[in-house]
Amino acid sequence: MMPWLKYLHVTCVVLSISGYTVRGIWMMRDSPRLQKKWVRVAPHIVDTLLLVAGILLALQIRQYPFVQGWLTAKLLALIAYIVVGAVGLKYGRTKNIRIAAWFAAIVIFGYIVLVALTRQVLPFIA
Numbered sequence: 001m002m003p004w005l006k007y008l009h010v011t012c013v014v015l016s017i018s019g020y021t022v023r024g025i026w027m028m029r030d031s032p033r034l035q036k037k038w039v040r041v042a043p044h045i046v047d048t049l050l051l052v053a054g055i056l057l058a059l060q061i062r063q064y065p066f067v068q069g070w071l072t073a074k075l076l077a078l079i080a081y082i083v084v085g086a087v088g089l090k091y092g093r094t095k096n097i098r099i100a101a102w103f104a105a106i107v108i109f110g111y112i113v114l115v116a117l118t119r120q121v122l123p124f125i126a
Helices: 003-028 037-061 069-091 095-118
Strands: none
Touching (some): 003 095, 069 095
């Protein structure tokens, strides 16, 4: 087991949701900070590292999406998070749509974390 890999993954999780939250607040405030190059590039670097670390962790523990239900749930929720998150920060036609999608993406992200911690598809059910 490579503990550094798990630490990298968790660090990227924290950086990813923190960055998404801050960018959402800036979106709501129409901040020019959203146009800075590092603000547009950094999330892609963090999320790529997050995904690579996640894939390597899955290989390491020999559990795979479409075999284990909890990893399938995480993968499908990740796709939903990416789509809804993009609507939240960029593609929503109105600010109200962007704000609703931004909030929904944060909820989806929370679900992904709960699934990871519990290894249950429905982590809120005992």
